[in-house]
C-alpha cells in the first residue's frame with residue numbers, strides 16, 4: 001500500500017510510515033492502493049477506483065449506539081437497567097439496579113415494566129430519531 005500522508009510505498013502492516021513517521025492510514029492525502037493524490041472527502045480513487053472510505057462504523061457496538069441492542073436490553077433486562085448503562089446513562093442505570101436489589105425484586109417488576117416500555121419505544125423510533133433523542137440529547141427516561 002501507499003502512505004496516505006506522503007504517498008510513499010509502505011508495507012501493508014506498517015504501523016508508521018518509514019518516510020514521514022505518520023500512521024499510513026491516518027491521513028487522506030493519497031490513495032492507499034495506487035499512491036495518487038486524493039481529496040480528504042473523496043469516496044473513491046479516480047485513478048484505480050478503490051474505496052477511500054475507512055469502514056470503521058461496520059461494528060454496531062462502536063461509535064453510534066444500536067437501537068435494536070438498546071431495545072432488546074430494555075425488554076429482556078430492563079429490571080437491571082442494563083439498557084441505561086448501554087446508552088451511557090450510568091446514574092439512571094444504577095437507580096434501576098438499586099431499586100430492584102433493595103426491594104428484593106418487588107420494585108424490580110415495576111422497573112422491568114419501565115424497561116420493557118422503554119425498550120419498545122426505542123424499537124418503534126426511527127434510527128435518526130433514536131440517535132437524536134437518546135444519543136445526542138441524552139434524554140434519560142422514556
Ligand SMILES: [Zn+2]
Pocket residue numbers: 003004005006007008017018019020021022
Ligand atoms: Zn508517509
Ligand SMILES: [Zn+2]
Pocket residue numbers: 031032033034035036045046047048049050
Ligand atoms: Zn488509487
